[in-house]
Amino acid sequence: MPYSARDNESHSVYGVARYYGLARGKARGGVPSARIAAYKACSTDGCSGSTILKAIEDALSDGVDIISISVGQSSVFQPDFLSDPIAIGAFHAAEKGVMVICSAGNEGPEPYTVVNSAPWLFTVAASTVDRDLQSIGTAINFSPLKYSSKAYPLAFGENVAAPFVSPSDAK
Structure with a gap:
């Protein structure tokens, strides 16, 4: 049976994270609306x-x-x-x-x-x-x-680092 954030917090962007009842907390990924299911x-x-x-x-x-x-x-x-x-x-x-x-x-x-x-x-x-x-x-x-969708070139992390992030950390 998968564990899913939907089981605990259906309206939250955070999922409940725990490991055998330990380290309880909230987890959120790069897409706030994403849900996680583990198998x-x-x-x-x-x-x-x-x-x-x-x-x-x-x-x-x-x-x-x-x-x-x-x-x-x-x-x-x-x-x-x-x-x-x-x-x-x-x-x-x-x-x-x-x-x-x-x-x-x-x-x-x-x-x-x-x-x-x-x-x-x-x-x-x-x-x-x-x-x-x-x-x-x-x-x-x-x-x-479709191929008519806008295409974006591949990018190296160090070339597209966010503000206040060093290129080596983005790499």
């Missing part, structure tokens, strides 16, 4: 493919707009898109116009260590290494937006 797809024994698919299915039935998945198999054992439960579930989500964001894994920086690399996923990686990484790839997008 348990992993246990101490790992993350079974059927549980991951069920969590994605539950999220889609609950009408989410974005799914964020921060799990993935080792790049050594990374299955192909036809047998990877994250790729399969994310494809169905993308068909319904729901963006799926996934972690790229923790095994780099060697070549071929990125996981969750299906072209219909938005795969995110982070690094503390001070260097420029160039990526040229392809993607599939089922967005209902």
